[in-house]
Amino acid sequence: MSRLLTLLFGRLPIGWLQLTHSRGRFVAAIAGVAFANLLVFMQLGIMGALNSSTVAPYGLLNADIILSSEDGNTLTDGGHIPRARMFQALGVAGIVEATPLFIGNLPFTLEDGSSVSLLSFGMDVAKPYFAAPAIAATFDQLSLESTALLDEGTRGMPASIIDVLTAGGKFSFETGGNTLTAIGAMTVGGGFLADGMMVMSDQTFLREFPNRASGAPNHILIRTGDGVSINAVLARLKATLPQGNLRIQSMEGSAASDLAYMSTQRPTGIIFGFGVFMGILVGLVIVYQVLSTDVADHLREYATFKAMGYGQPFFLGIVFEEAIILAVFGFIPGFFVSLGLYAGLVSFTGLPVEMTVGRAIIVFLGTLAASSLSGAIATRRLANADPADLF
Amino acid sequence: MGGIENKPPITVKALNHYFGTGDARKQAIFDINLEIDRGSLTILMGPSGSGKTTLLTLIGCLRDVKDGHVTVLGHDLYEANEGVLVGLRRRLGFIFQAHNLHESLTATQNVLMGLQVHGDGNAKKQRAAAHHILDLLGLADRRDYLPGNLSGGQKQRVAVARALVSNPEIVLADEPTAALDKESGHTVVKILKSLGKARGTTTVMVTHDSRILEMADRIITLEDGRIVSDKLQ
Numbered sequence: 001m002s003r004l005l006t007l008l009f010g011r012l013p014i015g016w017l018q019l020t021h022s023r024g025r026f027v028a029a030i031a032g033v034a035f036a037n038l039l040v041f042m043q044l045g046i047m048g049a050l051n052s053s054t055v056a057p058y059g060l061l062n063a064d065i066i067l068s069s070e071d072g073n074t075l076t077d078g079g080h081i082p083r084a085r086m087f088q089a090l091g092v093a094g095i096v097e098a099t100p101l102f103i104g105n106l107p108f109t110l111e112d113g114s115s116v117s118l119l120s121f122g123m124d125v126a127k128p129y130f131a132a133p134a135i136a137a138t139f140d141q142l143s144l145e146s147t148a149l150l151d152e153g154t155r156g157m158p159a160s161i162i163d164v165l166t167a168g169g170k171f172s173f174e175t176g177g178n179t180l181t182a183i184g185a186m187t188v189g190g191g192f193l194a195d196g197m198m199v200m201s202d203q204t205f206l207r208e209f210p211n212r213a214s215g216a217p218n219h220i221l222i223r224t225g226d227g228v229s230i231n232a233v234l235a236r237l238k239a240t241l242p243q244g245n246l247r248i249q250s251m252e253g254s255a256a257s258d259l260a261y262m263s264t265q266r267p268t269g270i271i272f273g274f275g276v277f278m279g280i281l282v283g284l285v286i287v288y289q290v291l292s293t294d295v296a297d298h299l300r301e302y303a304t305f306k307a308m309g310y311g312q313p314f315f316l317g318i319v320f321e322e323a324i325i326l327a328v329f330g331f332i333p334g335f336f337v338s339l340g341l342y343a344g345l346v347s348f349t350g351l352p353v354e355m356t357v358g359r360a361i362i363v364f365l366g367t368l369a370a371s372s373l374s375g376a377i378a379t380r381r382l383a384n385a386d387p388a389d390l391f
Numbered sequence: 392m393g394g395i396e397n398k399p400p401i402t403v404k405a406l407n408h409y410f411g412t413g414d415a416r417k418q419a420i421f422d423i424n425l426e427i428d429r430g431s432l433t434i435l436m437g438p439s440g441s442g443k444t445t446l447l448t449l450i451g452c453l454r455d456v457k458d459g460h461v462t463v464l465g466h467d468l469y470e471a472n473e474g475v476l477v478g479l480r481r482r483l484g485f486i487f488q489a490h491n492l493h494e495s496l497t498a499t500q501n502v503l504m505g506l507q508v509h510g511d512g513n514a515k516k517q518r519a520a521a522h523h524i525l526d527l528l529g530l531a532d533r534r535d536y537l538p539g540n541l542s543g544g545q546k547q548r549v550a551v552a553r554a555l556v557s558n559p560e561i562v563l564a565d566e567p568t569a570a571l572d573k574e575s576g577h578t579v580v581k582i583l584k585s586l587g588k589a590r591g592t593t594t595v596m597v598t599h600d601s602r603i604l605e606m607a608d609r610i611i612t613l614e615d616g617r618i619v620s621d622k623l624q
Contacts, residue, residue: 006514011507012496012500012503012504012507014493014495014496017495017496017500018495020495021494021495298493300489300491301491301492301493301494303491304485304487304491304493305504305508306480307451307453307480307485308480308481308485308504308505308508308553309477309478309479309480309481309482309483309508310508311477387453388448388453388454390453390485390487390489390491
């Protein structure tokens with residue numbers, strides 16, 4: 001390593017040699033940086049899961065525009081809207097299809113007596129093109145009364161049930177006082193608002209939710225014609241439909257709005273964002289502490305080098321060399337321990353906590369930047385190295 | 392070129408130096424004037440607080456010259472900027488009373504620091520030069536030792552090797568033999584003398600070591616910041 005760094009820097013790797021000379025301190029410093037990385041990775045992982053689970057329901061749908069109640073913050077909350085808006089929308093130029101979408105939570109009691117919550121979507125099975133292709137393929141079966149497509153990623157769902165469904169079998173269960181038959185499985189996964197999802201026909205949905213009316217869906221999904229500008233249709237819809245209690249958005253815009261709400265306005269999003277900030281702060285403090293102590297411990301040596309004619313860039317190079325070494329050596333264990341903890345979180349919570357290449361790169365670059373910043377602050381101590389004091 | 396070579400490498404004219412400001416201002420050097428010849432070995436003597444170390448640090452470009460003139464290797468240090476001072480320091484060799492070796496570098500690596508300050512160089516040649524001077528100082532079997540594993544005298548000899556390895560034009564030494572036994576001290580001064588003869592290296596040394604006084608070309612004694620005696624030998 002020392003030889004490699006010598007070749008790389010074209011000089012003795014003083015920073016590396018200094019750090020590794022005090023092995024106990026080096027290991028403690030690496031552990032500190034790794035811990036800070038772990039904090040950031042965990043917060044980002046959970047925040048990513050929050051984001052993924054927020055937009056996951058959109059993956060079930062296949063539409064261009066969505067009409068929602070103005071009082072809703074995300075796809076899964078908010079009031080109902082009159083189905084009449086669907087017929088009004090169909091009169092707008094550029095719109096070729098529209099369908100109501102019903103959403104509600106149904107309890108599902110597991111064998112052990114515990115209950116999980118299933119976010120249920122009721123759709124018009126005569127219009128399968130409003131669903132994602134894999135789900136649309138099951139709409140023929142869903143047209144049968146009291147059938148549903150069950151989410152195999154549902155938190156706590158016994159593997160035996162999933163095995164039956166993936167083998168082409170059926171599974172009947174009680175929910176809301178009625179019997180539902182799962183005719184297949186889809187993969188979505190649990191989130192922060194529900195343990196899993198379920199898709200059924202609008203008729204089955206209305207049977208399961210007797211207090212809901214067919215004339216008051218949660219949303220209306222709209223498909224535009226080929227080559228038609230969605231923005232132009234959005235503008236026409238806003239000009240045509242009564243304003244005040246209706247939100248008119250593209251599907252992408254709606255998903256982005258849900259994400260913004262969950263990450264910046266909900267306490268969960270703010271808490272995880274704050275956690276990332278805290279992780280960065282912990283890393284900054286640890287690296288600064290290590291580097292400033294190291295500079296203080298070597299002031300006489302640095303003063304000697306100053307006397308010999310080494311300039312300020314040389315000393316800055318040493319401190320930044322140390323900062324980068326700490327960042328790299330701290331990141332590696334932080335990354336791998338995070339991978340293990342992610343797997344544990346997925347196993348225990350069913351949340352879609354995934355390590356992405358982008359996240360790993362961002363955290364690594366962030367670690368480098370934070371370490372360099374700490375190094376830059378620590379270099380202020382170099383001013384205390386006065387060669388005249390050596391005599 | 393010949394003209395420059397004939398000029399004394401160190402000239403001090405009307406030099407005064409003060410520490411502190413305001414009421415706490417204290418004068419440490421009073422109107423010093425001297426010229427030191429190329430290749431000579433000059434010893435500065437005097438009691439503690441006589442100003443010899445202050446004079447050494449002013450000549451060594453380690454303190455700012457603010458009153459009077461110190462000319463080192465043709466450069467007047469009066470109000471010289473940091474770039475000039477750093478450039479000049481690279482042409483000097485410092486030997487401190489404390490060895491000030493870098494604890495995480497081996498003896499060879501510490502000596503290499505004296506070479507790498509000059510920028511790019513052939514790594515193999517640099518290593519060979521470092522080994523050569525360590526061998527000359529009797530440290531052939533201690534090349535790869537960390538300072539923590541060397542005795543006090545061995546550390547000081549590594550520090551001497553670090554100062555001399557780059558063939559400095561001037562060597563400034565503060566009690567270089569204090570931590571050495573008689574033989575090692577003698578060897579160090581002999582090397583300094585031979586460098587003076589062979590390469591014209593000028594040495595200015597602060598010492599109380601009576602064992603080496605006889606080897607000096609000139610002995611200057613200071614008291615209370617003034618030169619009270621200046622003897623050629």
